[in-house]
Amino acid sequence: MNVSELTLLVLRIGFLLLLWMFIFGIVYALRSDLFGQRVRKMKTDVAPAASAVSAAVPVPSAEAFTAPVARASPTTDAELATSQNTTRLVITSGPKAGTEFPLGTDTITIGRSSDSSLVIRDDYTSTHHARLMLWNDEWMLQDLDSTNGTFLAGSRVTVPTKISLNATVKIGATSFELRR
Amino acid sequence: MQSLNKASALQTQPATEPVRRLHLPQKLRNLELFLLLIASFINAGAVVLVQLGALGELDPTLVLLGAGLSVLVISLHVVLRFVARDADPFILPIATVLNGIGIAMIYRIDIAVDDSGWESAAVRQTVWSALAIFCAIIVLLVIRNHRVLFRYTYIAGLVGVLLLFLPLVPGLGKEISGARVWISVGSFGTFQPGEIAKIALAVFFAGYLVRNRDSLSMVGKKFLGARFPRFRDLGPILVVWALSMSVIIFQRDLGTALLYFGLFLVMLYLATGRLSWVIMGMSLFLGGAVIASQTLNYVNGRFTNWLDALNPAVYDAKGGSFQLVQGLFGLAKGGLLGTGWGQGRPEITPVPQSDYIIASLGEELGLAGIFAILALYLLFVARGFRIGFAGQDDFGKLLAVGLAFVVALQCFIVIGGVTRVIPLTGLTTPFLAAGGSSLVANWIIAALLLRLSDTVRNQPRLVV
Numbered sequence: 001m002n003v004s005e006l007t008l009l010v011l012r013i014g015f016l017l018l019l020w021m022f023i024f025g026i027v028y029a030l031r032s033d034l035f036g037q038r039v040r041k042m043k044t045d046v047a048p049a050a051s052a053v054s055a056a057v058p059v060p061s062a063e064a065f066t067a068p069v070a071r072a073s074p075t076t077d078a079e080l081a082t083s084q085n086t087t088r089l090v091i092t093s094g095p096k097a098g099t100e101f102p103l104g105t106d107t108i109t110i111g112r113s114s115d116s117s118l119v120i121r122d123d124y125t126s127t128h129h130a131r132l133m134l135w136n137d138e139w140m141l142q143d144l145d146s147t148n149g150t151f152l153a154g155s156r157v158t159v160p161t162k163i164s165l166n167a168t169v170k171i172g173a174t175s176f177e178l179r180r
Numbered sequence: 181m182q183s184l185n186k187a188s189a190l191q192t193q194p195a196t197e198p199v200r201r202l203h204l205p206q207k208l209r210n211l212e213l214f215l216l217l218i219a220s221f222i223n224a225g226a227v228v229l230v231q232l233g234a235l236g237e238l239d240p241t242l243v244l245l246g247a248g249l250s251v252l253v254i255s256l257h258v259v260l261r262f263v264a265r266d267a268d269p270f271i272l273p274i275a276t277v278l279n280g281i282g283i284a285m286i287y288r289i290d291i292a293v294d295d296s297g298w299e300s301a302a303v304r305q306t307v308w309s310a311l312a313i314f315c316a317i318i319v320l321l322v323i324r325n326h327r328v329l330f331r332y333t334y335i336a337g338l339v340g341v342l343l344l345f346l347p348l349v350p351g352l353g354k355e356i357s358g359a360r361v362w363i364s365v366g367s368f369g370t371f372q373p374g375e376i377a378k379i380a381l382a383v384f385f386a387g388y389l390v391r392n393r394d395s396l397s398m399v400g401k402k403f404l405g406a407r408f409p410r411f412r413d414l415g416p417i418l419v420v421w422a423l424s425m426s427v428i429i430f431q432r433d434l435g436t437a438l439l440y441f442g443l444f445l446v447m448l449y450l451a452t453g454r455l456s457w458v459i460m461g462m463s464l465f466l467g468g469a470v471i472a473s474q475t476l477n478y479v480n481g482r483f484t485n486w487l488d489a490l491n492p493a494v495y496d497a498k499g500g501s502f503q504l505v506q507g508l509f510g511l512a513k514g515g516l517l518g519t520g521w522g523q524g525r526p527e528i529t530p531v532p533q534s535d536y537i538i539a540s541l542g543e544e545l546g547l548a549g550i551f552a553i554l555a556l557y558l559l560f561v562a563r564g565f566r567i568g569f570a571g572q573d574d575f576g577k578l579l580a581v582g583l584a585f586v587v588a589l590q591c592f593i594v595i596g597g598v599t600r601v602i603p604l605t606g607l608t609t610p611f612l613a614a615g616g617s618s619l620v621a622n623w624i625i626a627a628l629l630l631r632l633s634d635t636v637r638n639q640p641r642l643v644v
Contacts, residue, residue: 003232011229012520016545018225019552022218022277026270026559029211094644101641108641119643174644 032105078164081139081178085165089118089132094174103178107133110171111144124148124172130157132178139163139178148172208269209261215273216257220250223280226521230288233522248306249280252313259317263324264634268567271633274560275626278611279309279619281553284521285533285540286614292527301533301614308616315620316627326632330575333387340380341423343373344440348430359433359606374436375608375621378443378586379628385444386578388416389451397452417461420444425468432478434469435593435605441465442589447582451574486603503530507539507598511550518546533614535606538598553612554595561588567633580632583625 079085083105090100101118109116111129120129126146133140142160143150150157151170168175227246231238253276260267287302295301323329329336347353347360354362354370362370389396396413424437445461472479484494485501489508494500506529513524526532526540533540542550564584571577587610594613597604608618 003236008233008520008523011232013517015222015225015229015521016517016548016552018218018222019277019549022215022222022273023552023555023559025218026215026274029215030270091642091644096642096644099642114640115638117641119640121644 078167081163081165081167083134083137083139085180086139086178088179089176090179091174091176092168094120094122094172096174100179103139105134107131120171120174122172122174125174129171132163135160141169146171206261206265208266209257212260212269212272213254213257215269216250216253216276219273219276219280220253222277223249223284226281226284227287229521230284230291231522233520234288234291235522246280246283246306249276249283249309252310256313256317256320259320260630263320264630266634266637267630268563268633270559270563271626271629274556274563275611275623278553278556278560281541282537282609282612282614283309285526285537285544285612288522288544289527289533289540291522292525304616305614305619308619309623311616312619312623316623319624319627320631323628323631325635326576326579326628327573327635329383329579330387330390333384333391336380337384337388340377340384343377343380344423344427344436346373360431361433361436372608372615372617374433375615375617376624378439379583379621379624381440382443382447382579382582382586385447386575386582389447389578390574392416393451396448396457397454417444417448417457417464421461421464421468424465425472428468428472428479429476432476433606434472434479434482434603435597435607438465438593438605439586439589439607443582443586446585446589447578450578450581482603482605486600489600503536504598504600504604506530507536508600510539510543511599514543514546514549516547518542518544518549520544534608535594535613536598537613538595538609541612554591557587557591557610561585563633564629567629567636571632571636572639576632576636580629583628587622587625 086103088100088102089108091097106117108118109128109131110118110120110125111127112119112121112125113127116128126144126148128144129146130141130143130150133142139162140160141150141152141157141163143157151168152161152163153167154170163169163178166177166179168177224243224246227243228238231243253272257272260272283302283305286305287300290300290302347363349363352363353360354364356362356370361374362372364370396416420441424441427433427437427440441461445458445465448457448461449455469479473483474480481499485504488494489501489504491501495502495505510524510526510529513519518524521544524540524543526536526543529536529539538550538553541553545552561584564580564587568577568580568584571580590607590610593602593605594607594609596602597607608615610618610622
């Protein structure tokens, strides 16, 4: 019996703390499940400011690094799709025109293979055609070296490109938009 | 328009490359691995604290056994990386912590009653955990899509009922402390087939209700604001009621009966969305229980022990409330922070390592520890409900919620019994209590929930 009472007391409280930290760790990791996605507040005030910022900031920086990206994002005054202002993906043309599904924060893979999130089974689509993912909270469209290409507002996407809200993305005979 | 023409001009060569999996980082699995490492640390810490508290020194043998559990769950994690990449990342760590805390408590009681080697319940519990996790891996490897289970609805129902009544077969069944719910398996000890039966019955109820719920939910007369079913649609609920009543009468096990009937009632409510079923079912069961308490001695005794526990006459009677009250004394001794691992005296209560493990834990970890354990159960069950909520097919929804609910109800029946909220009935606390069949069953439930969550996440959101 060479362990002092004090050591045991400290270890006992330490164990309980560890157990509770584990529980709160889990709760923290699933917070978006419990409380839902973050809701953007004060929509009316922020919207003009956000569009002003997106007009001012990304264009020079984008041009400085990759010229095609700047050209590909067509109308710089349109608001970029971010995880906050985008809630759904709407199919606008093709056989399932009019359907939509909610966007979370997960990457959306698009292609003919059935492990894609959005399966498009037509002759124009590659097995793994493209994907939509969040980079720094902004939705990016990346073409996965598809045979027939992915088109954002009419121009072919070659490098990961930021998407504007309501801009048309065309894959094969299907086009869709990201909407509020 | 130009881009469209270009697109159709380019489409002449179809994609011929073989289907490869797109490489995406396994965020969920990495989170799970991180949580598993913390879980293993908690488990190792529990065993070390038991040794420091009860023995005053470190004995390396059981630390090795504890490490065995960590190796097993990490191997389950690796299996998930290959066969269920998008499974829920929280189920496995929660089950690991509960299992590890259970082993530590059982080991602590072994020290108190001086059991060692193969006699030691902790060694047997660790071996059973290994077997249970192995079963979970097999389930994950064999069942690649939960809809396969839908095909075996009626076979599952038959298997469930057979397993439930297996202990009544003469020569095979074994009666322990009045209840006849065990079968003896050679020298390896006893097995409680009813634990496995609850999984089979959950599969059966889910499949059956998906096939037949329209007739159960759509038709019937409206009475007192609720739509009551037609008389001929009462068949299933009466059959399940008769089943659980026969468990009360022939197997003398109140808890198991309540578990199955509650499971059926909740799944029926989920499938039909009608409160009248719940009202009818509860009045049926309460009626049955009241009659049983009047006619069957053991049920009557349970009620007396519950209502009049602190009466000295009841306390001293044979089969009286001694165990229940000792458990309450233990919980009271624990207080807010507990006596600390290995420093209480949980061994005074009869069966402190199985039915009463929650009282033993309450004594040594206190209210803070009990609430932590309850929070772990809450998270486990909430994940199950969440998986059911996110599921796209009705069978998967019902099965996930049914499996999660059976864990929740079992916790309520045992912990409620120990803390004198409801009459005490013998059931095992999921993952914690000593008992191989319970461990195997609960790990299989965890594996099924993992499989369900993977299929739910993997399904395409939209097929064009």
